[in-house]
Amino acid sequence: MSHENDQCGNLYCRARQRLLQMHFESGVGHIGGNLSSLDLMLCLHHKVIGRDDRFVLSKGHSAGALYVTLWSLGMLQDDDLKRFHKDGTVLSGHPPSRGIDSVPFATGSLGHGPSLAAGLALGKRLRGEPGRVFCLTSDGEWNEGSCWEALIFAQHHRLSNLSLIIDLNGLQGFGTTREVADLGPLADKFRVFGLRTLEIDGHDPLAIREAFIETAGGPTVIVATTLKGCGVSFMENRMEWHYLPLDEDQYRRAIADVRQACEATTTGRIMRFDEGGHVLPAPHRDVPLAHQELARVQPKDLGGRRA
Amino acid sequence: MRNVFCKSLVAQARRPDFVFLTGDLGYKALEPLRDAMGERFLNAGIAEQNMVSVGAGLARTGLRPWVYSIAPFVYARPFEQIRSDICLHGLPVVLVGNGGGYAYGVMGATHHAIEDYGVLLGLPGLRAYAPAFDSDVEAMVTKLFAAAHPAYFRLGLSELPEGAEVPPYVPWRKLCHGGGATVLVVGPLVGGILATALRQDEARRPSLWLLTELPPEEPPTEFLDDLRRSDHLIVVEEHVAHGGLGQMMACALLESGRAPRRFVTRTAAGYVSGRYGSQKFHRSESGLDAASVATLAAGGE
Numbered sequence: 278m279s280h281e282n283d284q285c286g287n288l289y290c291r292a293r294q295r296l297l298q299m300h301f302e303s304g305v306g307h308i309g310g311n312l313s314s315l316d317l318m319l320c321l322h323h324k325v326i327g328r329d330d331r332f333v334l335s336k337g338h339s340a341g342a343l344y345v346t347l348w349s350l351g352m353l354q355d356d357d358l359k360r361f362h363k364d365g366t367v368l369s370g371h372p373p374s375r376g377i378d379s380v381p382f383a384t385g386s387l388g389h390g391p392s393l394a395a396g397l398a399l400g401k402r403l404r405g406e407p408g409r410v411f412c413l414t415s416d417g418e419w420n421e422g423s424c425w426e427a428l429i430f431a432q433h434h435r436l437s438n439l440s441l442i443i444d445l446n447g448l449q450g451f452g453t454t455r456e457v458a459d460l461g462p463l464a465d466k467f468r469v470f471g472l473r474t475l476e477i478d479g480h481d482p483l484a485i486r487e488a489f490i491e492t493a494g495g496p497t498v499i500v501a502t503t504l505k506g507c508g509v510s511f512m513e514n515r516m517e518w519h520y521l522p523l524d525e526d527q528y529r530r531a532i533a534d535v536r537q538a539c540e541a542t543t544t545g546r547i548m549r550f551d552e553g554g555h556v557l558p559a560p561h562r563d564v565p566l567a568h569q570e571l572a573r574v575q576p577k578d579l580g581g582r583r584a
Numbered sequence: 585m586r587n588v589f590c591k592s593l594v595a596q597a598r599r600p601d602f603v604f605l606t607g608d609l610g611y612k613a614l615e616p617l618r619d620a621m622g623e624r625f626l627n628a629g630i631a632e633q634n635m636v637s638v639g640a641g642l643a644r645t646g647l648r649p650w651v652y653s654i655a656p657f658v659y660a661r662p663f664e665q666i667r668s669d670i671c672l673h674g675l676p677v678v679l680v681g682n683g684g685g686y687a688y689g690v691m692g693a694t695h696h697a698i699e700d701y702g703v704l705l706g707l708p709g710l711r712a713y714a715p716a717f718d719s720d721v722e723a724m725v726t727k728l729f730a731a732a733h734p735a736y737f738r739l740g741l742s743e744l745p746e747g748a749e750v751p752p753y754v755p756w757r758k759l760c761h762g763g764g765a766t767v768l769v770v771g772p773l774v775g776g777i778l779a780t781a782l783r784q785d786e787a788r789r790p791s792l793w794l795l796t797e798l799p800p801e802e803p804p805t806e807f808l809d810d811l812r813r814s815d816h817l818i819v820v821e822e823h824v825a826h827g828g829l830g831q832m833m834a835c836a837l838l839e840s841g842r843a844p845r846r847f848v849t850r851t852a853a854g855y856v857s858g859r860y861g862s863q864k865f866h867r868s869e870s871g872l873d874a875a876s877v878a879t880l881a882a883g884g885e
Contacts (some may be wrong), residue, residue, distance in 0.1 A: 381644050383672050386664060392634040393669060396641015403603065404645060423665075426634035434626075523629060530883040 286350060289482065290539030291383055292319055294532055295509050296345045301528040303362040305370065306581070309518035311342040312411060313446040313479070313503040318346040320485040321411055321442075329408025331381055331397050335390020336415035336444060337371035343380070344368050352379060357489050388421025390414055391441055395431045398439040398496075409492065411441045417449025420458045431496040440489065440498040444479060445506040464500040472498050479503035509534045585743045585772075586613050586682060588718040589742070594620045594652070594726040603642050609631050609682070609704040614652075626793045634875035636662040638675045640669035648676060648729060654688065655681030655697030659704055659736060670734045671707040675877060677735075678728050679704075684738035684771060685822030686854065686866035693794065701798050702827020710734040712798040714771035716769075718742040718797060723753040742862075743775025748782060755797040756799060762789035763845075766810045770795055770829050773856070775868070776874035790818070790881040791835040800833055808842065808844050816846040820866065820877055825851040850880060 280403065291519040296315060300308050314336065326332055326545040334343050344361060347353040353368075367376035382393050389530030394412035401408055418424060431439050447454050455461060477484040479501030483566040488499050505519070506512025509531040523531060585764055590613060596602055597620035605628045606614060628635035632653060639649040647831055651658060658667065660679045670677045681697055711733055713832040714722050734784055741816045744750065758780050767790040769777055774794045781789045791810040817837075819830040822857035830849030837843045853870040856868050860866075867873045871880070 279696065382640070383668060386668055388633075389637055389669055390636030392665070393644075395634070396638035396643075397645055398641075398643030399626075399638065399646050400642045403642075403647065406645070423633040423637070426629075426631035427637070430628060430631065430634050430638065433629075582827045 278316045284432070287539075288323065289319055291318055292345050292533055293535045293538075296341055297509070297523065297528060297531050297535065299345065299358045299361050300341055301523045302359065304522045306518075306520045306522045307338045307341065307343070307370070308521070308523065309448070309505040309512055309515070310336065310444070310446065310511075311339045311445065312341045312509060312512065312552060313505045313548050314415075314416050314444045315342040315396075316480045316482065316507070317413060317442060317444060317485060317501055317503070318342050320347065320411075320482045321489070322346050322350055324344045324482070324486045325427055325489045326411060328410070329406065331408065331410045332379070333390045333394040333397070333410065333412040334372055334380075334384055335394075336387065336418060337383075337385030337413050339413075339415075340368070340370060340385075340539075342370060345376070347379060353377070357492075366558075380507050386419040387415065388503065389421040391424050391431070392428030392519065394439055394441070395427050395434075395436055398431070399434060401438055402436070409438045409440060411440050411489075413444060414459075415449070416445045416463060417444055417457070417462065419443070419460055420449075428467070428470060428472070428496075432472055435495040439491050440492075440499060441496060442499045442501055445500055446563070448505045448514070448519065450519065458526050464498075467498040467500070472496060474498045474500065475501045476502065482508055483570065490500045493511040508538050585715065585721060587738050588721045588742075589680075589725070590614055590720040591737060593617050595722070596729060597621045597723065599799070601646065601648045602729075603647050604637050604791055605651045607635050607651075607657055610655055610728065617620055632657050632662045635663035635667050636772045636866055637669045637678075638677070640673065640675055641873045642667070643670070643675035643677050650680055651677045652680040652682070654695055655683045655700055655738065656695065657676070659697070659700050660787070666704070666710075666734070667707050671685050671710050674709045674732075675734060676732050680737045680739060681734065682739045683796075684740045685773070687740050688862040689862040689866070690860050692790065693855060696835045696866075697738070698822065698854070699827065700738060702823060704736050705799055706733070710736060712872065713736060714738040714740070714798070715745045716742070716772050716774050716794055716796055719744075719750070720753040724796075730770075738771065740772040742872060743772050744781035745775060745782065748778060749869060750778075753796065755795065755801060756807060757794045757796075758806060758810075759792045759794055760789065761786065762791050763787040764790040764794065764814065765816040765818050766844075767818045767820060767881055768793045768795060768807075768829070768833065769819075770798070770823065773820065773822045773872060777877050779873040780878045784878070785793045788882070791854050792816075795829065798829060800829065802812075802835070811837075813841065813843045813845055816848075817844045818848045818850065818877070820850045820872065822852055822870075822872060824854070825849060848876060848880065850853055851879040 361368045372380045374383035390412045394410045398410040475488045477488050512518040603624045608630045639651045642649040658679050856869040
């Protein structure tokens with residue numbers, strides 16, 4: 278096990294436990310979507326995002342994962358997390374409009390983040406400033422027309438300093454994404470726009486890092502396949518964990534699951550097991566990134582329609 | 585007024601922080617601005633929700649975005665983006681709505697803006713600006729570049745009566761003195777009312793006041809003097825009653841113990857006959873035309 282992998286493993290499991298503790302102590306739900314996006318936020322903030330970069334959490338209901346990520350960076354303290362969701366807190370259920378320097382916008386109404394991030398990216402370009410802008414959306418969020426408005430704008434203006442990440446956990450408010458408004462395969466929609474589109478396992482830190490190494494001549498879209506409730510066996514892929522808080526017994530079982538995963542991981546990737554104790558496969562299309570690049574729809578392939 | 589607006593912005597085009605976004609409008613009007621601003625003039629396409637949020641993002645990086653469209657497309661379509669992205673963060677974005685009130689006339693109700701500032705002024709920190717005359721625009725543009733709050737700029741058509749002279753722009757302005765009622769008007773609608781008043785005897789005509797910034801700041805002493813003398817205030821606006829200046833003034837005057845004995849509002853009544861016509865037609869249907877206001881000021885209905 279390399280030193281780096283060891284660090285990753287600690288980080289991802291420690292943060293997962295802190296997230297569960299915070300939600301349990303505050304009696305707050307939205308845990309499933311926080312666990313699906315936590316690894317993405319952790320890896321982005323620890324391994325990709327630098328001083329000149331900005332991050333917009335468009336799926337504001339994953340604020341818990343963002344707060345824990347900022348805690349893991351030392352930008353929020355234990356005392357801050359203890360006040361999560363309580364009267365007088367800065368840490369509201371969705372990211373606040375003021376009070377945390379690294380949170381540029383209050384979010385929570387879906388479909389705003391991509392445009393806000395496009396504005397930040399364009400502003401950087403016009404001001405001649407370095408740095409990139411990262412925006413994490415949910416998958417159900419792409420029901421919102423404003424997301425597609427943002428995509429058209431970002432691509433038209435070739436905002437190469439913008440990366441959109443989709444937390445593709447397949448579940449939304451009142452059904453699966455397939456049942457509610459099927460956009461699948463979502464990545465193909467982005468490719469038809471001519472965007473550089475990558476598909477990764479959203480719980481694999483090495484894949485996440487690799488996906489963000491390069492920038493292209495326009496915006497990049499990372500479609501990260503994830504599991505709602507990832508790392509807690511009784512939450513995974515279950516819609517009720519979009520909403521429910523944990524009771525004490527569930528909290529104990531959740532922590533035990535995460536600890537088991539921590540002991541097993543060698544890469545930071547949360548290891549998941551079936552009832553017989555066998556390791557479950559990763560929930561993503563197993564296509565190497567290099568091959569995905571080659572498979573990308575090239576603008577010229579769209580012929581006259583592009584005019 | 586749109587051409588004067590364009591010219592005033594061209595004068596600011598060299599500011600490195602100025603960015604102009606249009607929702608695919610401005611043909612035969614904004615070309616000089618486009619040419620002066622280069623890459624900082626962006627046609628954001630017919631996608632107002634995105635345009636407003638992009639404006640918020642630009643402002644977050646320290647730029648001064650102006651976001652332009654026909655009025656309802658810039659305040660009604662992207663309302664949540666204005667609320668959550670601009671106003672919750674107090675960002676200095678200027679939303680420019682061309683065609684305040686019934687200005688788009690027979691183009692139809694979808695293009696009218698008769699509840700614009702009432703809707704917007706409920707948002708934190710936002711102020712609305714309704715220039716009445718072409719001569720107001722440049723001063724307002726300069727003021728908005730220095731402002732640190734979100735703003736709505738309601739463009740209409742200047743209706744300065746021929747030969748009339750009006751004081752330079754300040755938010756509260758007295759346009760003529762008279763012995764009758766005190767009449768307070770929002771924006772360009774005041775032009776025709778002023779023309780009628782100037783033809784009347786001073787003893788009978790109203791004291792006519794113009795307000796071009798909302799919500800109103802503390803009125804000047806001279807306005808309060810007129811109010812005490814006449815004991816009769818008429819508030820006239822090309823805007824629905826709900827959320828309009830009339831309601832704001834009623835509240836402010838009651839709370840400060842200055843309420844006059846007679847208080848009347850004349851507001852946009854919507855589509856009274858269900859028919860469409862020019863701005864003049866819709867004003868008349870609402871009793872906002874100069875003759876109706878003069879009758880009202882003289883004590884009639």
